[in-house]
Amino acid sequence: MPFSPAFNPATDHTRLGGLFYDVVTPAEFPRHILRYRNNRAAVTVGLDTLTDAEWVQHFGRFAPLPGSLEHPLALRYHGHQFQQYNPDLGDGRGFLFAQLRDRRGRLLDLGTKGSGRTPWSRGGDGRLTLKGGVREILAAAMLEALGVETSRAFSLIETGEDLERGDEPSPTRSSVLVRLGHSHIRIGTFQRLAANGETQAIAQLVEYVLETYYPELSVPEGGSGAQVLFDAVCRNVARVGTQWMAAGFVHGVLNTDNIAITGESFDYGPWRFLPRFDPSFTAAYFDQTGLYAYGRQPQALLWNLARLAECLLEFSSHKDLTDALARFPALYETELDAAWCRRLGVIQDNPESDRALRHAVTLFMETSGIPFHCLPFDWYGGGASRERALAGPRGDIYKDAAFNEARTQLEARTPIPGLSLDHPYFTGGLPCDMLITTVETLWTSLSEQDDWQMLDRKLAEIDLMADALRTRPMEA
Incomplete structure (x- = not known):
């Protein structure tokens, strides 16, 4: 089937040269069962017209997309893992498969996870477990719906x-995932060059990143x-980090190789969403000291910067x-x-009242x-939403004196333009969540009964929330 007119392949990363990547061969899998294709994301890069068979050929067998990269590229980088330097990193189970431009002209990557050694x-x-692939779909979909700048799970194929x-x-069970994201260049990409004394290559990378992404x-x-780039990365990392906090998201592994130079959030392993507001909550069972706990994420980002x-x-x-x-904390x-004004669906007022609102709400939570x-x-x-909140299942909590300050702050705020509280998401009465109990229940259904309907229903629920919150940009 012909590609959509929106299909606009690119090969920009190859301009950096072989110092930055290794040409690799994808694994050959015994089976290819298409479990998920992100058609909405595919529209943005002109791949929505592919048949399922063509989709599997490109994103399961990794036949090159015409005009894009001829061969997959495993990217080279180093990084601090839990603040310990590791020079033996790099794409160990993934690669850069293709680059394309979306309808706005932005360069996007199709990168893999679980595609072989x-x-x-x-x-x-x-390899990647099927559960790991499903978890990445859920994390990316939920974050996008909550307004977080994130990569998107593009394809998931079970591999037998x-x-x-x-x-x-x-x-x-095994799978191979493809994600669509705004760059896989990381802080660790710069670290590798610095550790190897590749000064000229750092200068080249700075120029490339500014020209390509800024x-x-x-x-x-x-x-x-370099200073212009650093200032921009600080701004973007700060913005995306606060989006996590307002979403109640704990990334789990904020190593320097997991911080993209565009600031975009990506690579979801032991993530969690908070059940309750708890600064000490950690996502990874192996994070014994709580280094990347919810409340320590801003410090982790600053350390990485x-x-x-x-x-x-x-x-x-x-x-x-x-x-x-030094400007980063402010x-x-x-x-x-x-971020909290957006999370609460209200217009920003002024710095003092916005901060008072945030403090009152999070303290009460x-x-x-x-x-x-x-x-x-x-x-x-x-x-x-005053009447809706007070009449709802948590109305008694909101009538308690302990909520007075937060209630005063909330009732004084103006809703975002176009808000419709008649939307089915709000009238349904139940907020969408992505707690670990929800994820595990879904996985049990999938793994024991091979029932994918619960995943479909959950993604439809997330779509409904995104529509109500108006967090997804209009696709050109």
Whole structure:
């Protein structure tokens, strides 16, 4: 079937040269069962017209997309893992499969997970469990619906192998995932070059990233492109980090190789959504010290940005880089106020009142123990939802004196334009959640009965929420 007129392939990453990647061969799988295709995302890159057979050929057998990369590229990078430097990283079970431009002209990557061994597999089998693939679909869909700038799960194909894993009942089913994202260049990409003394390559990468991902920025005469880039990365990382916090999302592994240079959130392993507002809540069972706990995510992001600054010292002054890092906490707080206003469906007012609203609401959520996803649902639109909230199943909680300050703040706020509380999502009475109990129930149905309808229903529920919250951009 012909590709859509919106199909616009690219090969930009190859301009960087072989120092940045290794050409690899995809694994050959015994079976190819298409379990998920993101048709809405496919429209944006002109791949929606593919038949299912063609889809599997490209995203299960990895036949090249015409005009895009001729061969998959396993990207090279280093990184700090739980703040310990590891020079033996790189794409160990994935690769950059293709690049395309969306209808707005943005360069996007189709990257894989579970597509086989590479030079960076470190003894691993290069595979992805089916459960891991399903979890990535759920995380990306939920985050996108809550307004987080995130990669999107594009395709999931079950591959017919039995995998042994220490953190899942084994043998367990295998899959290969494809994600659509705005760059797979990471802080760790810069770290690898710095560790190897590749100064010229860092300069090349700075120029490439500015030209490719930040074309709206200009370097002042006599200024530093590295500094311009660093300032932009700090802003984007701060913004996306606050989106996680307002969504109640705990990434779980905020290593430097998991921080994209565009700030976009990606790569979902041991993630969790908060059951209740708890700064100490951790997502990964192996995070014994709580390094990446919910309340410590902003500090983790700042620490990672400092590692990027170290890579750029040859190209910008120490003072300018440290000044940018010093601005991060205030920038983060401002972005966090904005993120909570969006989460609550109200228009931003002024810095003082926005912060007062955020503090009152989150303090009540923490002290009361109310489920995290309930209050933003009940009071979406602020005062516009007063009657709905007070008459709802948690009305008695909202009538208690402990809620007075938060209620005063919420009732004073103006709802976002176009809010419709008659939307089926709000009239249905139940907020959409993605708690671990929800995920495990869904997986049990899928794994024991091979029943995929529960996943379909959950994704439809997420779509309904996204429509009500108006968080997904209109596709051109």
